Amino acid sequence: MQKSAQLSESLEDYLEVILGLERENKVARAKDIAQKLGIQPGSVTGGLKSLVEKNLINYEPYSFITLTAEGARIAKTITRRHRVLKDFLLKVLQLDEDTAEAAACRMEHAVDELSVERLVDFVEYLFECPRTGDAWIQAFVDYTRSGKKSWEKCAACLDDCRDRHQENRGVPHS
């Protein structure tokens, strides 16, 4: 199990869509990979050969494609990065579906594992902490939409926040 000699963005994309196709159809086919990546089928063969050399997929010419254990491991971490980033863009920054998807798609190759972990922790904390959570996010959304920076309603907001916390005291999170 050699140290995975870091992949190009392109090869990471191949692994990600192969994982998706495996989940959809049990196996991946070159045509579907091309279609999902928005490239020509002729371009796929070369990528597959690279992945075979790196022992990340099981594949022989004219046959279908599956991930090796190592390939699946990598594909899952990339897919997770994508999911975490999109979640943040969508739920916290409140970007629309298309913008979030596009940005996540390009960011997933740029962030290291530590940063992803930290982002997961942050988003989780943000949603679970009584001082923030859905209500706070909603306040941020309202603020973003209205464009005003007034903290007028803060006292009420904080009281409300505290009341909610007391109601839920001791109730564990799902």
Next chain:
Amino acid sequence: MQKSAQLSESLEDYLEVILGLERENKVARAKDIAQKLGIQPGSVTGGLKSLVEKNLINYEPYSFITLTAEGARIAKTITRRHRVLKDFLLKVLQLDEDTAEAAACRMEHAVDELSVERLVDFVEYLFECPRTGDAWIQAFVDYTRSGKKSWEKCAACLDDCRDRHQENRGVPHS
């Protein structure tokens, strides 16, 4: 002023370091660009030619290099993306300097302007809102370090938060 036909990551990097060098030394020189980008000087010339063709830098062989108005405009948006992302990684996710710098460097090419704006708004809101701010961030840091998910101290935390807000009532933010 034609629509800037989106640049490669590589050319964006050239613009960014040229802006940095202009700020440091008034003008940029090929050698310093190479050094900052960690590439060989011979590789720089080609990049500079591309940027000249796109009217983003003023440059002739053997002369020094400056940004055109359009080049400066683009360089500044990239530099700002870098700064905003690093700020988030550093101050909110509490990553260390090197990790934040490296991730920001790679992410800056992946995010669109809307997402950057939203991230700026979010970070600003997070720091200014009485329900969050430095104290909340500190609580997140403690939580991250300790690894526990208990909300035991929430009541006290919220009281504290409310008290602080009442003290500062009406005081505008700097």
Next chain:
DNA sequence: CACAAAAGTTAGGTACACCAAACAATATGA
């Protein structure tokens, strides 16, 4: 089974982004 359609591969070509090494221009300082 045979043959057409679908899927996949190969071959040749483009563009980008880098390298190393040879070469050219400029700058410095004795």
Next chain:
DNA sequence: TCATATTGTTTGGTGTACCTAACTTTTGTG
């Protein structure tokens, strides 16, 4: 000023990643 060091460019080459078009294999259908 002139030799040399520094800086910058050119050339030829590598690797990646894509394209199109021609070709091959597989598959499905009568």
